[in-house]
Amino acid sequence: xxxxxxxxxxxxxxxxxxxxxxxxxxxxxxxxxxxxxxxxxxxxxxxxxxxxxxxxxxxxxxxxxxxxxxxxxxxxxxxxxxxxxxxxxxxxxxxxxxxxxxxxxxxxxx
Amino acid sequence: xxxxxxxxxxxxxxxxxxxxxxxxxxxxxxxxxxxxxxxxxxxxxxxxxxxxxxxxxxxxxxxxxxxxxxxxxxxxxxxxxxxxxxxxxxxxxxxxxxxxxxxxxxxxxxxxxxxxxxxx
Numbered sequence: 001x002x003x004x005x006x007x008x009x010x011x012x013x014x015x016x017x018x019x020x021x022x023x024x025x026x027x028x029x030x031x032x033x034x035x036x037x038x039x040x041x042x043x044x045x046x047x048x049x050x051x052x053x054x055x056x057x058x059x060x061x062x063x064x065x066x067x068x069x070x071x072x073x074x075x076x077x078x079x080x081x082x083x084x085x086x087x088x089x090x091x092x093x094x095x096x097x098x099x100x101x102x103x104x105x106x107x108x109x110x
Numbered sequence: 111x112x113x114x115x116x117x118x119x120x121x122x123x124x125x126x127x128x129x130x131x132x133x134x135x136x137x138x139x140x141x142x143x144x145x146x147x148x149x150x151x152x153x154x155x156x157x158x159x160x161x162x163x164x165x166x167x168x169x170x171x172x173x174x175x176x177x178x179x180x181x182x183x184x185x186x187x188x189x190x191x192x193x194x195x196x197x198x199x200x201x202x203x204x205x206x207x208x209x210x211x212x213x214x215x216x217x218x219x220x221x222x223x224x225x226x227x228x229x230x
Contacts, residue, residue: 002154035215037155044205044220045147045155056218088155090215098171099145099157099215 003028004089006102013110017077020105022089024070028100032092034072036065039086039104048087049074081109112136114144114206114221121227122196129192130224132206139187140164145209145217146180146191150202160209161189169212196228 005023012018022034036049047056049065052072064075072091076083089102117131132144146158159170159180168180182189189206203223210216 033215044223047218050216092213092215096172101155103154
């Protein structure tokens with residue numbers, strides 16, 4: 001059972017905007033930045049969002065992150081078929097002294 | 111170009127030992143932390159532990175403390191993850207990655223993964 005809680009699946013049609021939620025607690029999301037990782041099928045994870053709402057260079061501005069209290073969200077606008085992947089949220093946890101992840105959300109583009 | 115290249119897939123029997131590796135290049139290896147992450151089939155990511163390549167300072171997740179050993183050889187820019195006695199439940203994909211610093215959740219470069227299969 002993961003420390004951060006994500007929905008196991010999400011779906012949308014091309015061009016649509018979807019959001020994926022990530023819920024935590026005061027020891028992780030509530031007091032630290034949130035990170036999002038995209039994992040394409042058969043590949044290693046890739047950093048998508050850091051500092052709760054910052055994009056690394058090369059990540060399209062269709063991807064955006066936000067945080068409020070002990071929850072965070074990843075939004076993807078202009079959905080494309082190649083956005084089909086697993087999306088994982090993460091944060092440092094002050095109580096566990098380590099990084100905690102969500103269980104991952106599998107995004108399907110219909 | 112920053113790269114982390116991991117050793118190849120392994121097939122082992124329960125009770126055997128194993129050491130997998132992760133070689134960094136394209137950056138100042140001794141200035142960063144290397145983290146190991148487990149992904150069991152069809153499951154999420156799990157942070158196992160971390161080592162600072164500059165001085166071998168190593169910390170473990172409580173879930174993995176005592177089950178694994180993380181080490182680093184800075185002379186060859188390589189980090190290691192090892193088990194002394196594997197169990198079937200250790201079957202998983204293992205990723206090494208570069209973590210910004212201890213206390214950050216930012217893992218910015220990942221290895222390609224090493225698949226470990228433990229079966230009698």
